Amino acid sequence: MPEPNLPFRWDVEHDRLGSLVEPADPERSYVEALTECAAKVLARGGDRDLYFVGRSPDSVYDLLRGVLADTGHRDRVHRLPLSLYGYDGQGLSRAEQAQLRANLTAQGVTPGRLAGGGRAVVFCDLVSHGSTFENLHRELRSWIGDDGADWNRIRGRIGYLGIVMRGKTSPNTWRWQQHAPWVGELPPRAVRNVSVPGWLWGYLGNFQPKTEPSFRRARWADPEVARPRHDERTRAALSGAVALFERARTPEVRAAFRAVLTAEPTFREPWLRTLAHDIRS
Template sequence: MDPIRPFRWDLIRPDQLGSMLDDVEVWELFFLDDLIRCAARVLGQCGDGDLYFVGRSVDSLFDVLSGALADTGWSSRLHPLPLSLFGVDGQSVTAGELRQLRTNLAAEGLTPGELMRGRPTVFVDLVYQGSTFENLYGVLRRWIDDEHAQWDVIRRQLRFVGITSRTKTSPNTWRWHQHAEFATDLPASAIRNVSLDPRLWSYFGDYQHKTAASFRRTRWADPEVADPRRDERTRMALAEAVKIVAAARTPKVRRKLAELLTREPAISERWLRELQVSLRR
């Protein structure tokens, strides 16, 4: 069984796009400042791990970080993870679907054996009630048990960073991780949240055009997802993504990101200070 992966354009070296975007107009990146702040918070919460950006909702977050970190040692730590496991669509997976999903995840470096080694594995996604994280955790945990991998080691290597819609904080505020059963299996440090302006959270999660179709279970084994899309909405999404990456590669944005990292508690740790220095070069 071969892995199936949706096509993704290389936006760091966008020469392959040719004239595809020549007639596409892109709005100003009204969300860029908030996106940079969110990116800094995610880096500060990642525990020096490898980051996997789950699904399409965090595409722009991946784009801004891949641009800003392109010339650093962290460029190889950022991984888009095309996968939709939202809600009931991610439950009751058939045996055939599970085999294909495991094959796809293995191609992304997410086998139980690989989860035991090296740096922590950090999953990042927009979170409403946490069903995607819950379902992804269930898939991984079942696989770990089937492979008789060392769960006591892996549980300390997993981290989930949820991008939440910002609300007023109070003792009665509903927090997704307090209702997620899988969270009780992990150390408290494994669950982290980063809040985002609710309008931008909704834009990225509900309204933003995307460069690829949702990679739902009905498409996990579909080889056609490896073909690039060139329809109007895809071109609009691609033009915006190219603009985000280009902005993120500028000294201005890199310095801003480095400045924001100073506010992170983890700046006391060597790995984040070294990353900050590399952003200022």
């Protein structure tokens, strides 16, 4: 297996960023909508490790890092830098597949880890038609088969959580998971969604400045991705991420976050009630 190769991203909590960042003030409506989304993602993800796939959900990750910073849940939230969108995530060569597996291993995602006795895993991403999840699931299934890991055990220990654009609710509403045959390999409710306003989905998925370029297959083995970037757009993205993390640590956001948690059906579960208490404290 080749050496892992992962894109560089500053740690908004621990790195000394100095002049790299400038003061930023996220809009109130943006923080409120993102707080609601992040709380629902956490609640619906269950008592699991939460992996955010790609760059689109970075702000959800940063907000959760801030809210959970002083709790025992802080080590449950991870980034999974990876792009497997659409046709670009299909037909991997053996070298690309080997590099993908090395990169996933470095991030704690392996067949052995998925089958092990630790916490189960849920993958989260913005979803339109679900191609990223489909491609990721196919690659994981292939790897599990090659390693001879116990799929019957693993299938109950992985889940997929889509952040989708809010629309009308009716029996005829198009839902991506109902048109994805691979979902049938998993137990009921292993695939769930959180809906957000269209403007928020569009901003996170299409327009928001990001701290690194998309980590597509052509870049998986490129050593340049591990080098810090200092261009204006990257610094603007980093400034926004730091500001969001700091805002998430305020009593106002933590109270709003907890209020969303208490309204979720999963709030009856002991782990979530304990977490809500820790956030309040």
